[in-house]
Amino acid sequence: MAARRRSATPRSSRGSIRTRLAAPSGTRIEKDSLGACAVPAGALYGIHTVRAVENLGFSGRILANYPDYICALATVKKAAARANRDARVIDARRQGAIECACDALIRGEHLPQFPIDLLAGGGSIAVNMNVNEVIANLASEHLGGARGTYQPVHPKVHVNASQSTADVCHTAVRMTMLTRWSGLRRALVQCVAAFRAKADELRPVVTISRTCLQDASPVSLGELFGGHAEAIARRTGELAQSVRALTQINLGGTAIGSGSGASASYRRAIIKRLNEIAGRKFTLRPNLFDAAQNIDDLASVSAQLAMLAEVLIKIAQDVRLLASGPEGGFGEIILPAVQEGSSIFPGKINPVIPETMLQCCFQVLGCERATRLALERGELNLNVFEGAAAANVFDAIEMMERSIARFTERCVIGIVANRKRCRELASHARY
Template identity: 55%
Template sequence: MINREKLLETRQESDAFGVLEVPNDALYGIQTSRSIQNLSFSGRMLKQYPGYIKSLATVKKAAALANCEAGVIDHSIADAIIHACDELLMGKDHEHFLIDVLHGGGGIATNMNVNEVIANRANEWLKSVVGSNYPVHPTDHVNASQSTSDVCHTAMRLAIIQYYSMLEIVLIELENTMSAKAQQFMDVPTISRTCMQDGMRIQLGETFGGYAAVVKRRHESLRQAILDISSINLGGTVIGSGVGAPLHYRQIVVEKLCEISGVALHKRENLFDAAQNLDDLGNISKQLSLLASSLIKIAKDLRLLASGPEAGLSEIYLPEVQAGSSFFPGKINPVIPETLIQSCFQVLGCDRVVQAALEHGELDLNIYEGAAGINILDAMMMLEKSLSLFTAKCFSGIEANVERCEVLANGFIPIVVELKEKYGYSSVSKWVKEKSKEEIKAIYKNGGAYIDES
């Protein structure tokens, strides 16, 4: 018996693998539906990555302009495609991107999802029927002169560059905050530690200056890695040969993309290399990993320096943002540094995926590039959010426990270090072995007057 209610809710589309029911209100089509059914596992859908969708739309718009100029598609088809791309760039229709971003097939589901949504929206604009693939066809027109390989390669790099611009703002704010805090604490003497044991006297600001320096250095290395991915393979089609794309299209498509995106991009010197190797993405991920490792060290230091307050180091006070315990009344835990640490753990995990994708590419096309790119986007988004919280709710509000720092600065080991600088390592080692701490402190206090020269 025919379910007429279901017929009203769905439309039938067919391909070489048979007929499939597609939701009537869906702008995607049968290829996307099959991918949703066959290739989904992670729960991470393309609609959760609006920046990537916009980058894909930017690539498709550039391709439509280049195809029109090259005579591959006529003006009416190109105009309809461009209109649909512009709607995606404005944030419309993103709810129709339901494919799993970690699918097999070298990104085919991503490319077909965007092809079908653009084609159906273009056909609506031309007063045609959604799902008809007429007059605008998802592969014949929206995907003309392109391959999944060069589309996704290019769009992912464009998305990473644009996501990085948001992370960079947060990194600069953190660097400035750290530098200011270092200056604020430069007149606070305290104690250093090596091997978790007491060391020489330093200024608290010197420790914080080290934090500012490593973040700045890691930021500069990351920025350079981002610059390196501005070389793309659009026009190279599947493996870099450019087969399937006319010469004039290949000559102008990157120029069109630069004009639309406002990003300075250029064609990779060797397009076969671009299809085979994603070490440029591996480098970005490694820089993110090094940044995360450095941030873990800083956040752990803050937990130690603020530990106590009575039985720990207690050299600094972290801002109190919420109750720290459901058991201990009044207990305040370092929840913001601990949140940053866990964010950075996730970034390290993302990097392992990227390096695995780099390692497991075979022959003429690395089909795992999509997984690498998504994990880089995830890492950058997590860092952008966690660092924004860390700067605003923790680092900017750190205060020094001046009294505690002064007590530590005048402890036994700092005194021994200063005596060593004046009387030599051997002599002071002998005193430490033979004299009490009180006697050595007396030597220090009196400028060596009680030294037994024998």
């Protein structure tokens, strides 16, 4: 009876399996070690990406929203393809197809194909596999293959050859921060210049100084602005120094710094290939095991961003106080009117630009705390939370760049002294 039951059931079970594995309309079926999964038929990504979106997405901070990070990842993959060709790990035909695919991503194409959440668990493997799958499908199509078959280019065997998520994302993260820093640096330089120019303009204006928010001696209004300029310049220099350390990377160290899975020929070639494609001078970290375990270089950048935020909080508060009033406050400066300030009080103008700067800085300080937690929780041989640190530093740099640029252009440059009020206050100075 048992034998008859076994012979009777396969017919119906085989039918149900066929039904279960049939691709729903508009999808294709891909398989991995866990089984089969439906993937949108036109997607350049594959099963690993679909699973990660279903299992891990929560924050809305998707890879598609970070095109500079995708560009950096594609640059690393392009360099790896050349180094793998040098090491005879892949042939010239596949190398050319992979490079062609990488070039499309470097140009900013196919952004909707990157739905991965940057804060997903698993040490950023979802990010790496999303990129691997997209490149593999583009490269395979370039060589006449069909999307989703990964023939003749496979995401792991060819695109990810000699690499690990750990060294790929480590390198691309630092490349992205270097790129983002250039924009923030420009904004900071312009902000310092604006404060210095405003200091010169306001130096003839004498008002009252305050200590402990109590009246003190007469002082030039320009001296306060000159101090603000120097504080921002100093923080810019310290931040630049922390960013320079990011040119030391671990590409070739693979998962934990040992280089396991990468040949000696590949490891000799990879940094040279990256530098020629990226147009930068990257060097290997002195200890690749350290690089896998510790992300204090990212935390250092984050800490400097936090200190910059704290300085800017002080400056924005000063500007807001000096502009308070016009009758019941300090009223020593007049800010550019950029927006109506009230739905109920006619003619009220609020210091919205300094307040926006303050709220940006609050967010940056939150990013710094998250980055520090990621540093602290990097247990043993690999810090799997580097992706969370990276996302927060990315966001902090971008928020700072935008907010500082607006603060400079729409507030600092247009500040005007209320000379009558300043003279009145200076006449009441106690010392």
